[in-house]
Structure formats: structure tokens, C-alpha cells
Amino acid sequence: MNRPQNIESILTEYAPLVARIAASHESNAARREELIQDVSLAVWRGLESFRGEASIKTFVARVAHNRCVDHVLSEQRHHQLLFDEKAYAQASEPCANTDSQLDLFSALQKLPLAYRQVMVMQLEGFTQNEIGDVLGINEAAVSQRVRRARMQLEKLL
DSSP states (O other), rough: OHHHHHHHHHHHHHHHHHHHHHHOOOOHHHHHHHHHHHHHHHHHTTTTTOOOSSHHHHHHHHHHHHHHHHHHHHHHHHHHSSOOHHHHHHTSSSOOOSHHHHHHHHHHHHHHHHHHHHHHHHHHOHHHHHHHHTTTTTTHHHHHHHHHHHHHHHHHH
């Protein structure tokens, strides 16, 4: 693969996918842009080891989800250091927005990471098999996570 030429086309083609995945994990616009740049850099670096065992879309989604999980975990550690338990609990309460798409993103951000990942991938049109490949879990686990995530989303929405 000729990385300099292909990386631009890959990043351009999958930019909306990466942006949506990042938006489901980070609500702050500036931090979201940094996260998108971090994902893009990780995709670029990862192309050297890409063996073509999955589609390029699955590869990009896996890199994006891994970087977003790292980001969320880092943010959680940061918030736990800065806020006491009560303030942290208040920050995690569901937000009331008038726009249904913003409501969905807000609700997705409230889900535990395992549930958030499968729902975002499902909303992106990935099959359960592809989701399992990206996350390294079997289809039964994907199905169970999707079911539980939907139940939590129903409560949040």
C-alpha cells in the first residue's frame, strides 16, 4: 500500500465515520477535534501493520473505537481526581435537549463503554459479526450488549 497517497483518501472517505464515533464519546467540540486528530494519526500509523484480514472500514472503526475508549477512560480518571462524588454524579445525569439527534448522542455518552461501542457501531450499519471483529468479542456477546444498551437507552430517552 502506498501510504502517502492512500492515507489521504482513506481519511477523507471515513472522516464522517470517525467524526460520528468521536462525537459519541466526546461532547466538547475542541476535545472532540483533538480526538479525531488522534484517531487519524493512529489510523495512519496502523496502516503499516494492516494485513487486510478485515475491510478498511472495519480497521478504521476498530482504531477509532480503541482511541475513543482510551480517551473516555482518561477523561474519567481526570474527572475523578477533580470532582467529588456528588459533583461527578450530577454531571452524569441525562441532559434534556430539544433536538432528537442531540438527545441520542447525549444518551449514548451516558452508556457504559461496552454498550456505547456496540450501539454506535450498529448505528453506523455494521453487522453483529463486524462489530464482534472490531471489538474482539463473539456475536452472542454483541447481541447481549445491544439488548442491554437498548434497554438503558429507552430509560434515558
